Amino acid sequence: xxxxPIVEQIEIATSSVFKLEDARSLAGGDINSAYCLHGADKSxxxxxxxxxxxxxxxxxxxxxxxxxxxxxxxxxxxxVHGKTAAHAFLVLEYIEFGSSSxxxxxLFGQQLAxxxxxxxxxxxxxxxxxxxxxxxxxxxDDDWIEFWRTQRLQNQLRLAxxxxxxxxxxxxxxxxxxxxxxxxDGYHPQPxxxxxxxxxxxxxTDKQGNPVMFDPACYYGDREADLAMTExxxxxxxxxxxxxxxxxxxxxxxxxxxMLYNLYHILNHLNLFGSGYLRQTETMMGSLLSEIx
Ligand code: ADP
Numbered sequence: 543x544x545x546x547p548i549v550e551q552i553e554i555a556t557s558s559v560f561k562l563e564d565a566r567s568l569a570g571g572d573i574n575s576a577y578c579l580h581g582a583d584k585s586x587x588x589x590x591x592x593x594x595x596x597x598x599x600x601x602x603x604x605x606x607x608x609x610x611x612x613x614x615x616x617x618x619x620x621x622v623h624g625k626t627a628a629h630a631f632l633v634l635e636y637i638e639f640g641s642s643s644x645x646x647x648x649l650f651g652q653q654l655a656x657x658x659x660x661x662x663x664x665x666x667x668x669x670x671x672x673x674x675x676x677x678x679x680x681x682x683d684d685d686w687i688e689f690w691r692t693q694r695l696q697n698q699l700r701l702a703x704x705x706x707x708x709x710x711x712x713x714x715x716x717x718x719x720x721x722x723x724x725x726x727d728g729y730h731p732q733p734x735x736x737x738x739x740x741x742x743x744x745x746x747t748d749k750q751g752n753p754v755m756f757d758p759a760c761y762y763g764d765r766e767a768d769l770a771m772t773e774x775x776x777x778x779x780x781x782x783x784x785x786x787x788x789x790x791x792x793x794x795x796x797x798x799x800x801m802l803y804n805l806y807h808i809l810n811h812l813n814l815f816g817s818g819y820l821r822q823t824e825t826m827m828g829s830l831l832s833e834i835x
Pocket of ligand 1: 618756
């Protein structure tokens with residue numbers, strides 16, 4: 543990798559000299575190559591991918607900027623994004639990670655609750671983005687149920703059909719979409735800024751014990767969708783949930799809705815990673831339908 547063009551962009555964006563000493567490749571990213579650019583007195587985190595991913599990085603930078611502005615959970619600050627001759631790249635503040643503790647887990651729950659309590663004007667976002675590498679539409683809608691139906695479930699169902707997952711999956715999916723309102727009896731979600739992809743792999747703790755979230759897929763939605771994803775692949779401690787609920791109690795219907803919210807991510811896994819997720823997707827749909835039939 544030729545780092546010179548990226549170093550130049552960093553220098554322009556920060557109005558200061560950056561003397562690159564070492565570029566280290568980092569493990570862990572699902573989608574992109576990740577590096578730490580280490581300088582004499584500063585380090586940067588860089589993600590890169592082929593040139594067509596520039597818009598994906600622009601959307602991620604916009605999400606990070608909006609999350610930073612909430613002054614709740616610590617978020618890596620975006621520095622610059624752009625294109626070299628061969629690649630698109632996104633440069634962020636580099637954060638050194640430490641270990642979590644009871645106190646940092648509690649703090650994370652509190653800070654996420656405070657993020658979710660900040661009111662937002664509508665469901666959707668000012669731009670589309672991606673979930674993993676799948677396009678995620680965020681067209682404004684004032685009706686959350688309609689938003690979840692069309693822009694989340696039906697969008698993934700359409701992608702699944704294009705990949706050959708027709709028949710049973712589509713029939714159950716459409717049945718669910720028809721009856722979506724049954725899951726929201728007496729519950730009126732308010733738009734909140736969501737991380738949007740909050741599994742354990744997108745959260746950490748810095749050296750000072752502050753929780754950190756990264757790699758978001760932001761939009762304004764029902765906060766339960768963020769909470770549900772924290773439960774999907776594990777990694778969040780009971781202290782996190784107790785602290786969250788102390789600040790922002792959760793409606794009892796969440797127990798059922800969380801599967802509806804996680805169905806979106808499992809459908810996305812089906813579309814990204816293939817038929818290994820088919821049975822789980824259909825099982826989730828079956829359980830959800832049995833809740834309302
Ligand atoms: P991808 O978009 O490919 O999934 P991530 O944003 O999840 O990439 O980043 C890959 C890994 O790099 C993460 O799992 C995390 O360990 C690390 N990482 C992410 N952001 C930073 C950062 N700002 N500073 C230091 N390390 C980071």
